[in-house]
Amino acid sequence: MNGTTTPETSEPSVLRVSALTKRYESGTSWLSRLANGGTGTLTALDGVDLHVRPGEILALVGESGSGKSTLAKILVGSTTASSGEVSVAGEPAPARRDKESSRRVQMVFQDPYSSLNPRIPIGRMLSELLLLHKIVPRSQVRAESVRLLNLVGLEEDVLGAYPSQFSGGQRQRLAIARALAVRPEVLIADEPVSALDVSVQATILDLFATLRTELGLSILFIAHNLAVVQHLADRVAVMYLGRIVEVAETAQLFTEPRHPYTRALIDSIPRMTETSVNDGFEVEGEPPSPYDVPAGCRFHPRCPLASEICRENDPPLLAVGPAHESACLKAGELALIPVPNVPQEHR
Numbered sequence: 136m137n138g139t140t141t142p143e144t145s146e147p148s149v150l151r152v153s154a155l156t157k158r159y160e161s162g163t164s165w166l167s168r169l170a171n172g173g174t175g176t177l178t179a180l181d182g183v184d185l186h187v188r189p190g191e192i193l194a195l196v197g198e199s200g201s202g203k204s205t206l207a208k209i210l211v212g213s214t215t216a217s218s219g220e221v222s223v224a225g226e227p228a229p230a231r232r233d234k235e236s237s238r239r240v241q242m243v244f245q246d247p248y249s250s251l252n253p254r255i256p257i258g259r260m261l262s263e264l265l266l267l268h269k270i271v272p273r274s275q276v277r278a279e280s281v282r283l284l285n286l287v288g289l290e291e292d293v294l295g296a297y298p299s300q301f302s303g304g305q306r307q308r309l310a311i312a313r314a315l316a317v318r319p320e321v322l323i324a325d326e327p328v329s330a331l332d333v334s335v336q337a338t339i340l341d342l343f344a345t346l347r348t349e350l351g352l353s354i355l356f357i358a359h360n361l362a363v364v365q366h367l368a369d370r371v372a373v374m375y376l377g378r379i380v381e382v383a384e385t386a387q388l389f390t391e392p393r394h395p396y397t398r399a400l401i402d403s404i405p406r407m408t409e410t411s412v413n414d415g416f417e418v419e420g421e422p423p424s425p426y427d428v429p430a431g432c433r434f435h436p437r438c439p440l441a442s443e444i445c446r447e448n449d450p451p452l453l454a455v456g457p458a459h460e461s462a463c464l465k466a467g468e469l470a471l472i473p474v475p476n477v478p479q480e481h482r
């Protein structure tokens with residue numbers, strides 16, 4: 136489990152995970168080996184501590200396979216953790232979610248084409264939820280449905296339509312309306328723009344920003360690269376191989392990253408207006424197998440700063456500044472190396 140010196144336990148949070156671990160046991164048959172890429176125990180999450188403050192957008196960023204969706208699934212109760220705790224608005228979330236605890240944490244999925252039932256018209260989808268959770272009396276269901284549609288930029292005339300009649304971007308709007316219908320404490324958005332055309336991505340990101348401002352919505356926004364969240368998130372948590380390796384306010388993270396992996400993610404953001412400097416912080420190769428997490432610092436096989444101490448010590452997540460934590464033994468050393476590729480807006 137990661138330790139932390141930041142006194143965050145007293146901070147109000149709508150969502151908090153503590154020492155969360157998820158292991159998958161894999162069979163030893165050749166079929167299982169083929170399907171899973173290894174045998175034995177796969178550690179998808181390894182002692183994750185994280186909290187979302189009321190009304191903030193916390194981004195969770197990391198390469199494919201780092202454990203982001205596993206965390207999201209545990210948060211909405213669609214899979215159980217091996218150990219650790221989840222609490223919502225200060226109350227422990229039960230391992231088996233009941234109607235009320237599942238209402239409190241809602242999810243928007245990556246694939247807008249499979250996340251809505253194609254046989255149910257939009258109006259019925261919303262009204263069933265509103266009635267099931269007793270959000271409004273039956274007489275107000277239509278008005279509430281229209282209000283939800285308007286919130287996500289759609290009009291009343293879509294109530295009778297089916298999901299198949301909508302584009303990917305519009306389906307994500309509908310998925311967001313469905314999630315908001317039950318008035319959740321927190322919204323989990325698992326790569327909600329990754330499957331959309333680039334031109335549509337910005338409009339959906341704007342929608343999340345508007346919802347946060349207008350409704351004070353708390354959002355855990357998952358992405359596989361930093362570029363997507365740089366204008367959206369208040370804070371960013373960076374995940375690597377099942378661990379949070381850095382957390383900071385967004386501007387702080389971009390100007391003073393204190394983990395080489397974060398720094399490499401910043402360097403990999405394409406720049407339109409300035410020349411990117413190659414300063415040796417690219418992350419090359421694939422992440423190690425989660426069946427066989429490297430000893431010491433799990434990032435050491437890919438880290439340009441790695442040395443002997445990194446192979447022998449597993450760095451905990453420690454405070455390196457106000458509201459800034461890093462799991463790097465050389466976080467102080469890294470602070471002395473200026474970041475050449477800081478996006479203009481974060482300077």
Ligand SMILES: Nc1ncnc2c1ncn2[C@@H]1O[C@H](COP(=O)(O)OP(=O)(O)O)[C@@H](O)[C@H]1O
Nearest residue numbers: 159177179198199200201202203204205206425
């Ligand atoms: N049901 C499962 N059974 C076995 N391994 C799984 C399962 N779900 C995810 N994994 C593994 O857990 C790791 C984390 O996966 P995931 O949470 O989907 O990562 P991300 O969302 O960051 O891409 C990966 O190595 C993945 O193969």
Ligand code: SF4
Nearest residue numbers: 432435438445463464
């Ligand atoms: S502890 Fe060492 S290997 Fe790990 S990120 Fe820091 S410098 Fe790199």
Ligand SMILES: [Mg+2]
Nearest residue numbers: 203204205326
């Ligand atoms: Mg995922």
